[in-house]
Amino acid sequence: MQFTDAVTVSGARRRDDGYLVVDARVARTGIQTYAGLEVDKPDVPLVRVYRPEDEVFSREAMASFAHRPITNDHPAEPVSANNWKALAKGYSADEIARDGMFLRVPLMVADAATIAEIESGKRELSAGYTAVLDWMSGTTPDGEVYDAVQRRIRANHIAVVHQARGGAELRIGDADSKAWGASPVHDAATEDSMSLRKIMVDGLQVEVTDAGAQAIEKLTGERDDARKSLSDAEAAHIASVKAKDEEIGTLKAEVQKAQDAAPTPADLDRMVADRVALVTTAKNVVADVKHEGLTDAEIRKAVVAAKLGDEIVDGASDDMVAGMFKAVAADAKPVDPLRATGGVQANDGGTSWNDAAFSRAGVKMKGAR
Numbered sequence: 150m151q152f153t154d155a156v157t158v159s160g161a162r163r164r165d166d167g168y169l170v171v172d173a174r175v176a177r178t179g180i181q182t183y184a185g186l187e188v189d190k191p192d193v194p195l196v197r198v199y200r201p202e203d204e205v206f207s208r209e210a211m212a213s214f215a216h217r218p219i220t221n222d223h224p225a226e227p228v229s230a231n232n233w234k235a236l237a238k239g240y241s242a243d244e245i246a247r248d249g250m251f252l253r254v255p256l257m258v259a260d261a262a263t264i265a266e267i268e269s270g271k272r273e274l275s276a277g278y279t280a281v282l283d284w285m286s287g288t289t290p291d292g293e294v295y296d297a298v299q300r301r302i303r304a305n306h307i308a309v310v311h312q313a314r315g316g317a318e319l320r321i322g323d324a325d326s327k328a329w330g331a332s333p334v335h336d337a338a339t340e341d342s343m344s345l346r347k348i349m350v351d352g353l354q355v356e357v358t359d360a361g362a363q364a365i366e367k368l369t370g371e372r373d374d375a376r377k378s379l380s381d382a383e384a385a386h387i388a389s390v391k392a393k394d395e396e397i398g399t400l401k402a403e404v405q406k407a408q409d410a411a412p413t414p415a416d417l418d419r420m421v422a423d424r425v426a427l428v429t430t431a432k433n434v435v436a437d438v439k440h441e442g443l444t445d446a447e448i449r450k451a452v453v454a455a456k457l458g459d460e461i462v463d464g465a466s467d468d469m470v471a472g473m474f475k476a477v478a479a480d481a482k483p484v485d486p487l488r489a490t491g492g493v494q495a496n497d498g499g500t501s502w503n504d505a506a507f508s509r510a511g512v513k514m515k516g517a518r
Contacts, residue, residue: 150188151279151305161267168239169258169267175214175276175307176252178205180293184364188282188297194350194365198282199295200302206247210302213278214254215243220308221263223277228306238263241307256307263309271311278304433481449474 161171178200185193204210218228219239228236238260246253256274258264283298347354348362350369412420424445431438431448435455440448446467453473454462462470 150282151277152299163264167261167264169264171256171258171274173254173256173274173307174248174251175254175274175304176200176205176210176278176302178202178250179291180289180295181299182361184361186364186368191368193296194368195355195361196297197293197295198297198299199287199289199293200299204298204300204302205252207302210304211245211247211252213302213304214241214245214252214276214307217241217304218306219256219258219263220277220306221260221266222310223275223308224306227277236306238309254307258309267309271309273310275308275310276304277306277308278302430478430481434478446470453477 161169163169181198181200183196183198185191185196188196188198190196217240218233218237219241220228220236221238224232224236226232239256239258242255242257244255258267279301280299280303281301283300284296285298286294286296287298288294348365349355350365355365427445427448428440431440431452435452438448438452438455440451443451449467450462450465450470453470456477457473461473465473
């Protein structure tokens, strides 16, 4: 991973030839806190990274800060012999020394434009380096808890920047990233020069830089959005279940109403008997009256029209027609429904049952031969 650490330019002096000489602390031991988003842990707001002495002050780490190019802002790619001429504005010397918990590096800025910017207020140095994060939890000798250990620190360049925290240069990249690099959220070495913000994280007040606050606010915002989406989905599910329950209840009630309204076997028997009686009476009044497919009211209307004429039923209500039908049927000779529908026929006298019909029914009339 690529990292940046910031320090404020201090103790700077101009040489007779115009070069600017700076003696800067560029690294330190101990705990440094990074935004999780910047060290490939987007689900963790803050990550505490431990820099042991044997890593910061290892021969290889210290030597890597010697003869490093000074750049004006972080370059888009690591500085090498291929781009040194275009990017380098100075260089670090080789008198790398330990200063308590810090690593001190002498620098010389040789570019007049960069020197002018420094003297105009662009006064932070941001060391660009690579390191490996060993993700292991533990406790420092001083009792501080950490989440990872920074190892194999190797400097690439030291950039002059307006503000080391905030903006694209703080983005963490993978091993192939061209951008520099993660910066500590809280660095004791530069605490006095940083603008810190106090924010609330799950009810706890945390003091962080703008970059750290932005990362934390982004993560908490995404978490809150996810919680709201889940809550909305649950509410929608509850509403859907409620609507289905109401629909099922309505269907059950309609089924019950239909069952209650359905005719009973006794009702069906009565309806059949009434229909047979009506058809029998109608045929007794008008022998060739058509009844198939007609309602009871239509049968009565057809009979009355046949007997009294179409004009009398024109515009008449069903009740009026029923009264007319009753009147014309009163003079008709009554016929037993069974005789009309059961195949039983009257004899020539019209007042006794046909012996053949009763014989088909298995009944022998008294006195029959």
